[in-house]
Amino acid sequence: MINKISFVIPVYNEEENLKRLYNEITEVANSLKYDYEILFVDDASTDNSLSIMKELADLDDRVKYISFEKNCGQSAALYAGFQNARGDVIITMDADLQNDPRDIPKMLEYYGEYDVVNGWRYNRQDTWAKKIGSKIGNFVRNWLTNETIKDTGCALKILRADMVRRIKMYRGLHRFIPTLMRLEGAKVIEVKVNHRPRAFGQSKYTNLKRAKEGLYDLIAVRWMIKRHLKIKVKEKNV
Incomplete structure (x- = not known):
């Protein structure tokens, strides 16, 4: 049940x-008939992003924001959002308009049976270099973590809030949220979603940067998987 x-x-x-993102989200959210909030986490933007968040919050009390003193990265922004979100369901997405909020109702059909509904950008609107880099990255990640996720980099995800708050988030580990949630017992499914070309702004990652950082993260996650405690109690008197 979603509250x-x-x-x-x-x-x-x-x-x-x-x-535009706010307008798209509110249009979809209002059609869902659930109570909702929109929590923007500003990672120390140097443009007018924070001013726009404040403007939206003044117009709509469902809009909340957190602003970092210095740039901390996407994992930190998500972690802060998870810890401050008041919903029992969390939906993550990028602010660059490449994720389409209209995919959310279809994804929510799987929530309940599954704890993580991960978007799969089956028709990515990115450069060939970015697509190839992503395919290689997903293959290596799945091979070393025994996963089957086709698109771990898709930001559009529906997550069970009490479960995602339990995972340990470190810099760069936002790419492994489905895997980390599986360690907490989550059931995960991927659903095909739309992906739109970026109209404004610039991508924050290059293939080289993503590969370099991803290698460190992958080693850490593989260690976590290997060392994860799987305890089955036979009997107890406590």
Whole structure:
């Protein structure tokens, strides 16, 4: 049962996208008939993103924001959002308008039976270099973590809030949220979603940066999987 949805949106220099994103989210959220909030997490943007968040919050009390003193990265922004969100369901998405909020009703059909509904950008609107880099990255991650996720980098996810708050988040580990939640017992499914070309702003990652950081993260997650405690109690008297 869903009581309240929290949209958690990490933001870094997305001033041209925020108002349109807000309009798209509210249009979909109002059609769902659930109570909801939109939580923007500003990762120390250097443009007018924070001012726009404040403007939206003044107009709509369902809009909340957190602003970092210095840039901490996407994992930190998501972690702060998870810890401050008040919903029992959390929906994450990027602020760059490439995720389509209209996919959310279809994804919610799987929530309940599954604790994680992960978007799969089956028709990505990115450069060939980015697509190839992503395919290689997903293959290596799945091979070393014994996963089957086709698109771990898709930001559009529906997450069970009490479960995602239990995972340990470190810099860069936002790419492994489905895997980390499986360690907590989550059931995970991937659903095909729309992906739109970026109209404004610039991508914050290059293939080289993503590969370099991803290698460190992958080693850490593999260690966590290997060392994860799987305890089955035979009997107890406590």
